[in-house]
Amino acid sequence: MANDLYGREKRLKKLLNEVRPILRRYVIYLKLQGLGIARQLKHLENVTLFERRNLKGRRLESVSFKMFRKAFEKFILSDKLDNDTKYVYRISLKKFYEFLLKENNGKERKRKRTWKQILNYLKEIKIKSTEPDIEVLTEDEFRRLYEAAEDYQTRALLSVLYEVGPRVGELLSCRIKDVMVYDSYVEINVSGKTGQGRLIIIKAYRDVVNHLQNHPFKNNPEAPLWYMVRSNRFLPLSYNALRMRIKRLARKTGIKRRIWLHLFRHTAATEKASYLTDREMCVVFRWSKNSRMPAKYAHLAQRNIKEKLLSLYDSNEFQVLKPKTSRCWKCGEILPSEKIRYCPRCGVPLQTNKIYEMIMKRREADDLMDRLMSDPRVRKVISEVLYEMIYSETVEGFASSPKEPLPSKEGKSGGRNDV
Known part of the structure; x- marks a missing residue:
């Protein structure tokens, strides 16, 4: 709970106490799929809200295909929500019916047939995404x-x-x-x-x-x-x-x-x-x-x-206008040229796209190397190559080193110095 920045765990716990058992099992199903608290809460909220607002007191697990299709078509054609929100609702409902089919495998054949119809219907629905109409921070x-x-x-x-x-x-x-x-x-x-x-x-x-x-x-x-x-x-x-x-x-x-x-x-x-x-x-x-x-x-x-x-152009005469003054994004300093890489006043980087490209390429190379090194066959080949390299360098080192002089005949046979 200490890291619950948005209070989602608390909201999910409260909602789970209010819903019926099958919806609690639905959340367990989502958790086993690897979804986090935020997604669990969102899918549960979407399912309960859709049921309350569109099915006139009927439950999703017992509603007929005809009634569900009529309710969902009315929901899709409504102007109250944007397309992105409708898209997430569709995912939540689709996951719920996938859960029902797995939860009741081999049971309730008639209902199972209806759930399959609804699931196939939801998969066929295409919802066009909404283009964000938001003015960026200048x-x-x-x-x-x-x-x-x-x-x-x-x-x-x-x-x-x-x-x-x-x-x-x-x-x-x-x-x-x-x-x-x-x-x-x-x-x-x-x-x-x-x-x-x-x-x-x-x-x-x-x-x-x-x-x-x-x-x-x-x-x-x-x-x-x-x-x-x-x-x-x-x-x-x-x-x-x-x-x-x-x-x-x-x-x-x-x-x-x-x-x-x-x-x-x-x-x-x-x-x-x-x-x-x-x-x-x-x-x-x-x-x-x-x-x-x-x-x-x-x-x-x-x-x-x-x-x-x-x-850049005059709308009346289509003449090129003078370029606008370029300023530093952080301190507002007027830049002498758009080609300079750092602000002469505060020193922040001005052209980051090339640095990003370099970092991304290096990251891709690191990821590729990690995948290669995780393969035992690759590790074996690399170890063999390294062994051959080290061995050949060692042999070459011995071959190029000056040879020690052989013992003299006198030393071997015990000559004058031995007397």
């Missing part, structure tokens, strides 16, 4: 938030959120030992919704290092990376505490629109979609291999490129 807005922050920790948090857009729960659960500092970038090991991963931090390098150097428990590897002080006690930083901190900064800087934590992730994904491949996007943002998210953000990145291209 460099000016980020800079105002950053300059308003008064401590190393808040500045590091803002920089990391803005650059790599991690899931907030993954970031806040990190400890000191999860941070690895290299010459030009930092990696933070995270664990969350899709397993373990690493955040590659380039722009926020100096802010993270400053935070580590000024951390009150920097010598304790198990200490939380992000902390708050309550009643003279150091505690792990909570989701609500960070949310309120960002909200206060926005109010302090005069930013009128709503700034929420997930907006940082949306901003980072939109920016990186312009130069990372779909596979690399899945790695960086820890999405599943079959995720539809890279396609969404690739489309948003193309839209932003179109707007930038159109802004």
Whole structure:
């Protein structure tokens, strides 16, 4: 419960006490499939809400195929929810009927036939994803938030959120030992919704290092990376505490629109979609291999490129306009050229796409080597080659070393010196 940043364990426990036994077994089924607390809670909430709002008091396990299809079609055609939410509801219901078929294997043949019909129907339904209609956080807005922050920790948090857009729960659960500092970038090991991963931090390098150097428990590897002080006690930083901190900064800087934590992730994904491949996007943002998210953000990145291209021309005469002044994303310094790699004022990296590409290629090479070394046949071949190399070097060393002179005949036969 200590790491329950969003209160999901508490909500799930409360909901399990309210639902009927078959839904409790459904949650156990989801847990055995490897789903985390967040997914268990979401699927259970979706199933219970759909049942309550659309089936008029009937239960999912006893409803007829005709009634279910009518209710689901009405649900799909409704304008109250966006397509992404409907898509998740479909997954929740599909998993529930898969659970029913496995739970009642060989029992209740008539119901089993109905469940199969409903499951096949849900599999055939195609729901088009919704394009995110969210205005990203601008460099000016980020800079105002950053300059308003008064401590190393808040500045590091803002920089990391803005650059790599991690899931907030993954970031806040990190400890000191999860941070690895290299010459030009930092990696933070995270664990969350899709397993373990690493955040590659380039722009926020100096802010993270400053935070580590000024951390009150920097010598304790198990200490939380992000902390708050309550009643003279150091505690792990909570989701609500960070949310309120960002909200206060926005109010302090005069930013009128709503700034929420997930907006940082949306901003980072939109920016990186312009130069990372779909596979690399899945790695960086820890999405599943079959995720539809890279396609969404690739489309948003193309839209932003179109707007930038159109802004270079006068709409009336189609004449090329003067290039806009380029500024540092962090301190706002006017840059003498767009080709320079580091800000002359604050020293942050300005062109990170090449560094990201280099890191991703190195990571792919490391992963390939790990897979190769896990194969006993490969290890055997490598050991044989190493043995031959060492043996040949040893033989060559003996052959090239000066030979010792042979003993003289006098010494052998006991000549004059023996007398």
